[in-house]
Amino acid sequence: MKLPETDSRSGDFPEVRDGGRAGVSLASLIRNHRVRRNMTQKQLADFATISVRAVRDLESGRVRRPRRETLRLIAEALQLTEPLLAELEKVADVAVPWPPARTGPVAADPPPRTQRIIGRGAETGMLRYLLASGENRLVVVSGLPGTGKTALAVEVAHTLQESAGLTVLWSSSVPGVFEADGADAVAARLGEDPGLLVLDGCRPSELGEDLISTMLRRSPRLRIMVTASHPFPHPAVAFPLAPLPVPGSDGLPEVVASPAVRLLTRRLGLVRPDFTVSEDNCADVAELCRVVDGLPRAVELIGQWLAFYRPGRLLRLLRETPDDCLWSRATGNGVDVLGPIHDSLRLLTEDGRLLLSLLTRLGPQWTAPDVEALWTGPMHRLGGALRDLLLRGVIRTSASGDQLTFALPRLVTLASRGPSGTPRG
Numbered sequence: 451m452k453l454p455e456t457d458s459r460s461g462d463f464p465e466v467r468d469g470g471r472a473g474v475s476l477a478s479l480i481r482n483h484r485v486r487r488n489m490t491q492k493q494l495a496d497f498a499t500i501s502v503r504a505v506r507d508l509e510s511g512r513v514r515r516p517r518r519e520t521l522r523l524i525a526e527a528l529q530l531t532e533p534l535l536a537e538l539e540k541v542a543d544v545a546v547p548w549p550p551a552r553t554g555p556v557a558a559d560p561p562p563r564t565q566r567i568i569g570r571g572a573e574t575g576m577l578r579y580l581l582a583s584g585e586n587r588l589v590v591v592s593g594l595p596g597t598g599k600t601a602l603a604v605e606v607a608h609t610l611q612e613s614a615g616l617t618v619l620w621s622s623s624v625p626g627v628f629e630a631d632g633a634d635a636v637a638a639r640l641g642e643d644p645g646l647l648v649l650d651g652c653r654p655s656e657l658g659e660d661l662i663s664t665m666l667r668r669s670p671r672l673r674i675m676v677t678a679s680h681p682f683p684h685p686a687v688a689f690p691l692a693p694l695p696v697p698g699s700d701g702l703p704e705v706v707a708s709p710a711v712r713l714l715t716r717r718l719g720l721v722r723p724d725f726t727v728s729e730d731n732c733a734d735v736a737e738l739c740r741v742v743d744g745l746p747r748a749v750e751l752i753g754q755w756l757a758f759y760r761p762g763r764l765l766r767l768l769r770e771t772p773d774d775c776l777w778s779r780a781t782g783n784g785v786d787v788l789g790p791i792h793d794s795l796r797l798l799t800e801d802g803r804l805l806l807s808l809l810t811r812l813g814p815q816w817t818a819p820d821v822e823a824l825w826t827g828p829m830h831r832l833g834g835a836l837r838d839l840l841l842r843g844v845i846r847t848s849a850s851g852d853q854l855t856f857a858l859p860r861l862v863t864l865a866s867r868g869p870s871g872t873p874r875g
Contacts, residue, residue: 569709596747
């Protein structure tokens with residue numbers, strides 16, 4: 451599956467490697483990348499879901515410090531690698547954590563709301579309830595990469611700032627952000643006021659062993675919300691975040707009301723405002739969301755592909771050659787959905803990896819007795835492995851009558867196999 455005009459040559463262009471050197475401008479870098487991709491300014495704008503005027507302003511030099519999100523969209527449209535995106539950010543002087551870290555983990559106010567969050571009303575309300583009272587001082591929001599943990603955290607942070615009067619501090623997870631004086635910086639910033647510290651994209655290895663405990667002790671009215679792709683070792687309230695609900699049937703009213711479809715149509719509306727979900731295409735649109743498990747990052751990517759393919763055609767391509775549009779490390783096509791999931795699976799415990807290999811043999815749905823029949827180790831280790839996979843979003847639960855069933859998302863199965871079904875170590 452290839453993007454029109456550009457994909458067939460996506461591997462033939464030499465990389466621009468002079469970003470960041472004296473005399474190299476952001477305007478020339480973007481223009482050079484666009485020309486090498488044989489794209490017009492309008493094509494770039496359409497792929498990046500930004501305006502043609504925004505592209506012209508960047509290439510003319512009228513805008514020299516765009517928002518980081520704008521650069522990310524342009525890089526995805528141009529199919530740039532992470533190093534090339536970093537070069538753009540360096541030239542634009544935006545290659546810093548969002549917001550910029552100043553002392554320890556205390557960054558600044560939370561990032562602004564850039565758009566309305568879809569389908570997360572229940573999750574927002576529950577996290578607000580957990581954090582507002584101060585009784586739950588450490589909450590960890592976990593789930594597969596691309597589930598929308600950061601977007602949810604931004605919404606919750608603003609909601610608590612506005613409704614509960616909390617001072618909200620935010621830090622993205624990058625090397626060097628979490629410094630030894632972090633607890634002192636938080637305490638100095640909050641004083642006696644109630645506050646919320648959001649550690650977005652946090653990895654346990656980036657935190658000092660006792661840093662969170664010290665922060666909570668030094669600031670008695672502090673709450674901490676962590677977003678992570680895996681469980682956290684500290685005692686905390688675990689909040690696994692599932693992907694968006696997908697349509698349960700192909701009926702038009704249910705399809706258009708589905709959060710996953712609403713997200714898809716919002717993304718698609720940026721490049722095809724004339725598109726509507728109708729009786730003719732609603733079954734295919736619903737299945738498109740199901741085939742990517744309702745994962746927000748994948749759903750938004752589907753919205754991009756629908757700018758060039760009819761829903762039925764795209765659905766066939768997703769089923770026959772999913773790597774071509776979901777694994778950009780293999781193809782160079784835009785947003786990488788499967789790569790980050792694959793990386794998160796490599797961090798599973800030994801028991802978790804063993805359990806995942808067993809589950810792939812059971813099929814998409816199974817029950818606890820099904821797993822027990824295959825598991826040869828102690829039962830308490832099976833329970834620990836199941837909990838680990840649940841918190842990571844690798845498996846999901848659903849109730850059917852009195853029977854609790856488990857499901858293995860299709861994207862997890864694809865990511866565990868590697869590009870083109872080749873297992874990756």
